[in-house]
Amino acid sequence: MAEQHKKVEQGASKADAGEPPAGWTPTPEAKAKATRFRWIAAILWAVAIIGEAVGIFWLLRQRVFVGEDGKLVRDADTGLLREQGVAAEFPQWAFVAxxxxxxxxxxxxxxxxxxxxxxxxxxxxxxSDTVRFFVQNQLGAIIAIVAFLPLIILIFLNKDMSKGQKTTAGIVGIALAVLAAVLGTSINPPSVEQYTADQSAVIQLLGQDEVVWVDGGAVYHVCDEVSAIQTGSEIRTGTTAEAIEAGKSRLTLQFASELRACDLSVPENADQITEALRAIQAGQTDTALPAPVWADPADAPITVEEAPAE
Incomplete structure (x- = not known):
């Protein structure tokens, strides 16, 4: 009987690839794609800030004068001449713009x-790089504030706009600024530590950095026979870094049942490993990943020595 699903291997990460990697790093393709995304984002943000500057230094300075047929009078307090009955207004076209x-x-x-x-x-x-981690992950919200706040303040300070124009433009500006800031905020963003913990768990459970996934899933798996990936899509195999590149966010927390499905050894402390991974994936940094404890040491797919104390 023909196989129902085709298994596709990604890149050069195979079971015979030799010594498992020492730490998680993005694939060259993922690194290049991330760099490209960041350049495009930077250009879009720069254009947004340029647009803000146009609004501040040109659009908000537009005005039309009404009552220009008023007569010339002298201000008794300042001694300056002015046209009586002339008033400056913010033009409607500028308001729409x-x-x-x-x-x-x-x-x-x-x-x-x-x-x-x-x-x-x-x-x-x-x-662990606290400042960079915060700035890199919240830069979208920071840019939104920079691109909106000065413009909104100057809208409310504009003396030529009517009360209705200020109210409308101010509400629209604030609503859009809040929306942009919220969408620019990253809640529980991924980290190298999180990806490394998932990779370390995979290597200790399987003996190599090799996982499986399907295009429609959100996580990657340790067994290609579980029902979660029997979707009719191609079953793909690769490293954890390749799974991340493919859009998978993390290792499944159901790895124990998946190991059983593939007749692989399950560590006795699988529950503790699961809880540790859950905490690390949730963003905790003070949680240690337990080493698998095997009922029979011969069941261990790989032997990893403890690092010497510093």
Whole structure:
């Protein structure tokens, strides 16, 4: 009987690839894709800030004068001449253009944030590098604030706009700014430490950095016979880095049942490993990944020595 699903191997990561890698790193393709996403995001954000500058230094300075047929009078307090009955107003075309500009800035900011988040998933920062980790993952929200806040403040300070124009433009600006900032914020972003923990678990459980996944899934697996990947799609095999490149976010926490499905040895402390991975995947940095404990030491697919104490 022909096989129902085709198994596709990714890259050069195979079971005979030799010594498992010492730490997680993105694939060259993922690194290049992340760099490309970041450049595009930076360009979009730059255009958004340029748009803000256009709004501040040109659009908000537009005005029309009404009552220009007023007579010339002398101000008794200042001694200066002025036209009585002349008033400056913010033109309607500029008001409409301002609303359009706010929408364009939001679209550029949000699109840039989406691409930046994709780049961070492919090539994350280390959580141990606190400042870089925060800035790299929250840069979308920071850019949104920079691109909107000065413009919104100057809208409310504009003396030529009517009360209705200020209210409308201000509400639209604030709403779009909040939306862009929220969409630019990363909640529980991935880190090198998280990806390394998943990779370390895979190597200790299987003896090599090799996992399986399907295109429609969100996680990668340790067994190609489980029902979760029997979807009719091609079953793909590769390293954890290749799985991340393919859009999978983490190792499944159901690895124990998957090992049983493939008649592989299951460590006695599988529950502890699961809970540790759950905590690390949730962003905790002080959780140690337990070493697998095997009922029979001969069941261990790989022997890894403890690092010497520093």
């Amino acid at each position: 301002l609303l359009v500009l706010l929408v364009v800035i939001a679209a550029l900011s949000i699109t840039g944030s989406v691409l930046w988040k994709k780049a961070n998933r492919l090539d994350p920062a280390r959580k």
